[in-house]
Amino acid sequence: MSDANTARLERLSGMLKRRGVLLPAFEIHGGAKGLYDFGPVGGRLRNRVNQTWLNHWLSLGNIVELSCPTVTPYAVLEASGHVGEFSDFMTMCAACEEASRADTLLESFHPNPDSLSKADLQALLDQSQPPCPSCNAVDWTKITAQNLMFNTTIGAGRSGRPGFLRPETAQGMFTSFPALYRHNRERLPFGAVQVGKGYRNEISPRQGMIRLREFNMAELEYFINPHEPAKHDFSAWDGHAITLVADEQGEVKMTFSEAVEKNIIRHETVGYFMAKTFDFLTKVGIDAERLRFRQHEADEMAHYATDCWDAEIHGSYGWVECVGIAHRGCYDLEAHENATGKTLRARREFDEPQVVEIDGWTIDGAKAGPAFRALAGAVKVAVENLPSETNFPIELTLESGDEVVVKSEHVKRDQRTETLSGEWYIPHVVEPAFGIDRIIWHILDHAYDEIGKDGEEYTTLRLSDHVAPVDYCVFPLFEKDGMGELAKTIHAKLCMKPDVVSMYDSSGSIGRRYARADEIGVPRCITVDHQSLEDQTVTVRSRDTGEQHRVHIDEL
RNA sequence: GCGGAUAUGGUGUAGUGGUAACAUAGGAGGUUUCCAACCUCUUGUCGCGGGUUCGACUCCCGCUAUCCGCACCA
Numbered sequence A: 001m002s003d004a005n006t007a008r009l010e011r012l013s014g015m016l017k018r019r020g021v022l023l024p025a026f027e028i029h030g031g032a033k034g035l036y037d038f039g040p041v042g043g044r045l046r047n048r049v050n051q052t053w054l055n056h057w058l059s060l061g062n063i064v065e066l067s068c069p070t071v072t073p074y075a076v077l078e079a080s081g082h083v084g085e086f087s088d089f090m091t092m093c094a095a096c097e098e099a100s101r102a103d104t105l106l107e108s109f110h111p112n113p114d115s116l117s118k119a120d121l122q123a124l125l126d127q128s129q130p131p132c133p134s135c136n137a138v139d140w141t142k143i144t145a146q147n148l149m150f151n152t153t154i155g156a157g158r159s160g161r162p163g164f165l166r167p168e169t170a171q172g173m174f175t176s177f178p179a180l181y182r183h184n185r186e187r188l189p190f191g192a193v194q195v196g197k198g199y200r201n202e203i204s205p206r207q208g209m210i211r212l213r214e215f216n217m218a219e220l221e222y223f224i225n226p227h228e229p230a231k232h233d234f235s236a237w238d239g240h241a242i243t244l245v246a247d248e249q250g251e252v253k254m255t256f257s258e259a260v261e262k263n264i265i266r267h268e269t270v271g272y273f274m275a276k277t278f279d280f281l282t283k284v285g286i287d288a289e290r291l292r293f294r295q296h297e298a299d300e301m302a303h304y305a306t307d308c309w310d311a312e313i314h315g316s317y318g319w320v321e322c323v324g325i326a327h328r329g330c331y332d333l334e335a336h337e338n339a340t341g342k343t344l345r346a347r348r349e350f351d352e353p354q355v356v357e358i359d360g361w362t363i364d365g366a367k368a369g370p371a372f373r374a375l376a377g378a379v380k381v382a383v384e385n386l387p388s389e390t391n392f393p394i395e396l397t398l399e400s401g402d403e404v405v406v407k408s409e410h411v412k413r414d415q416r417t418e419t420l421s422g423e424w425y426i427p428h429v430v431e432p433a434f435g436i437d438r439i440i441w442h443i444l445d446h447a448y449d450e451i452g453k454d455g456e457e458y459t460t461l462r463l464s465d466h467v468a469p470v471d472y473c474v475f476p477l478f479e480k481d482g483m484g485e486l487a488k489t490i491h492a493k494l495c496m497k498p499d500v501v502s503m504y505d506s507s508g509s510i511g512r513r514y515a516r517a518d519e520i521g522v523p524r525c526i527t528v529d530h531q532s533l534e535d536q537t538v539t540v541r542s543r544d545t546g547e548q549h550r551v552h553i554d555e556l
Numbered sequence B: 001g002c003g004g005a006u007a008u009g010g011u012g013u014a015g016u017g018g019u020a021a022c023a024u025a026g027g028a029g030g031u032u033u034c035c036a037a038c039c040u041c042u043u044g045u046c047g048c049g050g051g052u053u054c055g056a057c058u059c060c061c062g063c064u065a066u067c068c069g070c071a072c073c074a
Helices: A003-018 A042-058 A074-079 A082-086 A118-128 A170-175 A177-183 A256-261 A268-283 A331-340 A365-384 A436-447 A483-496 A510-519 A530-535
Strands: A022-024 A036-038 A063-065 A071-073 A087-092 A099-101 A144-147 A151-154 A161-165 A190-199 A214-224 A242-246 A250-254 A291-295 A307-315 A318-329 A346-363 A394-397 A403-406 A411-425 A428-435 A448-453 A456-461 A472-476 A502-504 A524-528 A537-542 A548-552
Touching: A003 A022, A003 A436, A003 A448, A036 A042, A042 A063, A042 A190, A042 A214, A042 A268, A042 A436, A071 A074, A071 A151, A074 A082, A074 A161, A074 A170, A074 A331, A087 A118, A170 A177, A170 A190, A170 A214, A170 A331, A170 A428, A214 A268, A214 A436, A242 A256, A250 A256, A256 A268, A268 A291, A268 A307, A268 A318, A268 A428, A291 A318, A307 A436, A318 A331, A318 A436, A331 A428, A346 A365, A365 A394, A365 A403, A365 A411, A428 A436, A436 A448, A456 A510, A472 A483, A472 A510, A483 A502, A483 A524, A483 A530, A510 A524, A530 A537
Parallel strands: A063 A190, A242 A291, A472 A502, A472 A524
Antiparallel strands: A022 A036, A071 A161, A087 A099, A087 A144, A151 A161, A190 A214, A214 A428, A242 A250, A291 A307, A307 A318, A318 A428, A346 A411, A394 A403, A448 A456, A524 A537, A537 A548
């Protein structure tokens, strides 16, 4: 990072702290690593970003909003793969209280203990009894999952069950699939969104808002039918060439249409969400020139994903991944199906019912059962694979290697017509996952504008109207002759309007007050002057142009 | 987690073994007919804990936090 850049970053961070946008949390107690407060200004900003995000996706029409618990039972995150991916399994020596990683202790007893589940590790530990590396005792406590997810206990005392604070919001949406499917009249595609907190007990949180232990995230799970080709219209984005860093082609600039045509973006729905993500990010004030999409390389991609793109934003910390858009296939729903035995599927009807003519053989249970006993099941499979013209008796070699003679009395002709009108399948999921804190950081970074004004440094936060935390500042030019009263009336009126935030400020010169408003990005300032008292008009001054025009109070 | 640096009003900084300064910001008043002007008054600070000392913001130790490398992670 250049010195100029570092200095700017320090001034920006100082301003954010001074003006109550972002502050270290619990600072009077010495602070806590990886935890931040959104202050009196930042709290509103965060909420506006969240709301803009929700509206952006809900406007697609087939998206619903969910809110799932952050406290999540162990089994859920074990099924999703997080326990294995995000945890180290620890055990403690009861003699010397030294904590050790179970997989490290068991390295000489298993080729790859890292791959074992918690239960398998426990079994292997009980069986192999490795000595404690520091005191040589053999007395290990029960294995517990440690590290990247915050452990907790759900319930008290002996009835408490292990759980975690969720490391992402997605799992609750997957486990809610049956309710979503019913709500959407059993028709795909549909999506669910959730805005909320996620928790990761990072070893070393760094770089301010970039890596946090408690963070705001917003995720969309879009469920699609893999048997239906995804068709999306990208013409709305044709005017804009996007920077793509593709796995094979490297950095290229082209429209979304082209990227999909050339199969650089491998799935249309992924491309569609990339385009919508581009819209969202620019809407909240991210500079399109400092935005790019980077494709995960094959070996970097999570094993279940078929295509994955990150939206990266360039700011004070270089290029930072702020959004991940992944085609997750059927991985998640299948994982929860396997773990629970419940069905997480959708039904699709075939265009034409599939008529299957079955003309072959099957066993006659009453005869073949007693004749083949334990082998009867395997005989049935073998017989049903025989062509219809088979003559009996016949000698068959079963899967198991056993040889049997099947006589005609053991079998019967199986001739029927089966009609399949459709099938149950596991939907595929395309998941855009947004790191809200990282996006907010870059909104602030991109909006922070320092200009030399009359030889002095002057800072303006050029926030988009969608996310500006304060909509209006109301100033009396002087707080006398009734100007203060009129300004307070206008301020009160604005505050009454739904979703409008207004601030009243009468201290300091008018220029100082404009400067204060500009620093936190208030788009419009309203000033009451002497003329206002006569004709009920006020001046409205716009932040970015400094232009003023007179407006009647009733038109505000 | 390892190594290095740092920690002084809201913010940015100076400084000392004898309880602290400057700038800026904030509040009150005055002045001012629209972009950080000016005048008066005023609020507020040595990260936390322990040690050395008659006395510690200053020296030592530990902790916490911040920044930079490495590692981890996405």
